[in-house]
Amino acid sequence: MPARVLIAKPGLDGHDRGAKVIVRALRDAGFEVIYTGIRQTPEMIAEAAMQEDVDCVGLSLLSGSHMTLFPRVIDLMKEKGLKDVLIFGGGIIPGEDVPKLKKKGVDKIFGPGTPTQEIVRYLREKLSKKPHKN
Amino acid sequence: MLPFELKELVLGVISGEARAISRALSLIERNSDPSGEKLLQRIYPYGGNTRIVGITGAVGVGKSSLIFQLARALRKRGHTVGVISIDPTSPISHGAFLGDRVRMQDLTADQGVFIRSVAGGADSVESLTRKIFGLVHVMEASGKHFVLVETMGSGQSDCLIAKVAQSTLYVSIPSLGDEIQAMKAGILEMSDIVVINKADHEGTDRAITWWKNIFSLETRKSGAWKTPILAVNSLTGEGAGPILTAIDDHERHMKDSGEWERRKKEAIRTEVKMLILERLRSEIETRVNENDIGGLLERKTDPLAYIDKALRKKRKTYA
Numbered sequence: 001m002p003a004r005v006l007i008a009k010p011g012l013d014g015h016d017r018g019a020k021v022i023v024r025a026l027r028d029a030g031f032e033v034i035y036t037g038i039r040q041t042p043e044m045i046a047e048a049a050m051q052e053d054v055d056c057v058g059l060s061l062l063s064g065s066h067m068t069l070f071p072r073v074i075d076l077m078k079e080k081g082l083k084d085v086l087i088f089g090g091g092i093i094p095g096e097d098v099p100k101l102k103k104k105g106v107d108k109i110f111g112p113g114t115p116t117q118e119i120v121r122y123l124r125e126k127l128s129k130k131p132h133k134n
Numbered sequence: 135m136l137p138f139e140l141k142e143l144v145l146g147v148i149s150g151e152a153r154a155i156s157r158a159l160s161l162i163e164r165n166s167d168p169s170g171e172k173l174l175q176r177i178y179p180y181g182g183n184t185r186i187v188g189i190t191g192a193v194g195v196g197k198s199s200l201i202f203q204l205a206r207a208l209r210k211r212g213h214t215v216g217v218i219s220i221d222p223t224s225p226i227s228h229g230a231f232l233g234d235r236v237r238m239q240d241l242t243a244d245q246g247v248f249i250r251s252v253a254g255g256a257d258s259v260e261s262l263t264r265k266i267f268g269l270v271h272v273m274e275a276s277g278k279h280f281v282l283v284e285t286m287g288s289g290q291s292d293c294l295i296a297k298v299a300q301s302t303l304y305v306s307i308p309s310l311g312d313e314i315q316a317m318k319a320g321i322l323e324m325s326d327i328v329v330i331n332k333a334d335h336e337g338t339d340r341a342i343t344w345w346k347n348i349f350s351l352e353t354r355k356s357g358a359w360k361t362p363i364l365a366v367n368s369l370t371g372e373g374a375g376p377i378l379t380a381i382d383d384h385e386r387h388m389k390d391s392g393e394w395e396r397r398k399k400e401a402i403r404t405e406v407k408m409l410i411l412e413r414l415r416s417e418i419e420t421r422v423n424e425n426d427i428g429g430l431l432e433r434k435t436d437p438l439a440y441i442d443k444a445l446r447k448k449r450k451t452y453a
Binding site for chain 1: 152153156157159160163164165166223224226227228229230231232233235236239242243248249250251253
C-alpha cells in the first residue's frame with residue numbers, strides 16, 4: 001500500500017494553487033494524497049490526519065501566520081497520539097523563521113520555485129524508513 | 135503486531151476510540167499484514183447492528199456533498215456516522231488523489247463523525263469489495279449507527295455496492311441523461327432511492343417527472359418497494375430530511391417483507407465469495423508449473439487440458 005500524505009491549508013488565505021501542484025505531483029509519484037481544502041483550523045487538520053492515518057502532513061500557508069498555526073497543528077497531533085507523522089511545510093515562509101519552525105517539529109520547509117521532484121525525492125527517502133510503506 | 139497490542143486495538147475499536155478505529159482501518163487496508171485478518175476475526179462479533187447505506191452515481195453528481203448533508207442531518211437526530219469514501223487509484227503511478235473530504239470539511243470537527251478516504255486500489259473489484267466489507271466491519275464494531283459508503287464515480291454496471299449496503303442511493307443531476315438513460319439495466323435496477331442533486335439547477339422538475347414516469351413502468355409485485363425520486367440541494371441541505379425519511383421507510387419496508395434478512399444474508403454470501411476469490415487468486419501463482427508451460431509452447435497439450443490437470447492437482451492438495 002502506498003504511503004499516505006495529507007496536504008492541508010491552515011489559516012485564512014485562499015490561494016491553493018501551490019497545494020494543488022504538490023497534490024498532483026505526489027499522486028503521479030505513487031502516493032495516496034488526501035487534500036483538506038482551504039481555510040482549515042489546526043483542529044480540523046489534526047483530526048483529518050488522525051482519521052486518515054497518514055504518514056505525512058504537508059502544510060501550505062501564504063498568509064504569514066505560519067509561526068502560530070504550524071506549531072499548533074503539531075501540538076494537536078501529538079495530543080491525538082500522532083507522534084511519528086512527518087511534517088513538512090511550504091508557501092511564503094521567511095528564511096529566518098525556518099530554524100524556529102524546525103525546532104517546533106517541522107521537518108522541512110520548501111519555498112517557492114522548488115522543483116516538485118525534489119519534494120518527491122525527499123518524501124520517498126523519509127517515508128521509506130517506515131514499516132509497511134513504499 | 136504483538137498479541138497484547140492487538141488486544142488493545144480491539145478494545146479501542148469497540149469502545150469507539152477514533153485513533154484505534156483509524157489504525158484498525160489501516161490494518162484492514164494493508165492486506166499484506168496478517169494482523170488485519172486476526173483483527174477482523176476479533177471484531178466481527180460486535181457488528182451487525184449498523185445501518186449501511188451506499189451512495190453511488192456518476193462522477194461529479196455531488197455524492198460527497200450529499201454525504202455531508204446526510205451526515206449533518208443524521209447527527210441532528212443524534213446518530214453517529216462513519217463515512218467510507220472511495221476514489222480511484224492511478225493505473226499508471228498507483229498513487230491516488232483522495233479529494234472527498236474537501237466537500238465534508240465541517241464534519242471534521244464533529245467527534246460523532248469518522249471519515250476515511252480510501253483508494254480504490256490497482257487490483258480487482260473483488261479485492262476492493264473485500265476491503266470495503268472489512269472497513270465496514272471496523273465501523274460497525276466501533277458502534278456507529280450509520281455507515282455511508284461512497285463509491286468511486288460509477289458506471290452503469292457497477293452494482294457491487296448494492297451487495298454491501300442494505301440501501302443504495304443512486305445520485306444524478308437534472309442535466310444528466312434523459313428517459314432513455316433511466317430505462318437502462320444495471321445499477322439503476324439495484325438502487326432503492328434515486329436522488330436528483332443540484333436541485334437549484336434548471337430542469338429539476340422535468341427530470342423528476344420523467345424519472346418517476348420511467349420507474350412507474352417497472353413491473354413490480356404488489357406490495358414491492360416503490361423507488362422514491364427525491365430532489366436535493368447539497369449546497370444548502372434542502373431536501374436532505376426527506377432522504378433520511380426514505381431511508382427509514384425503506385428499512386421498515388424491508389423488515390416487513392423479509393427483504394432485510396435476505397439482503398443481509400446476500401451481503402455475507404458476497405463477502406465470503408470475495409474472500410475465497412482472494413485466497414484462490416494468491417493460490418493461482420503456485421498452480422502454474424514452468425515445465426508445463428514448455429509443453430504448451432510445443433503444443434504437446436492445450437491450455438484447457440492443462441488447467442484440468444492443474445485443478446485436479448489442487449483438489450488433491452486440499453484433501
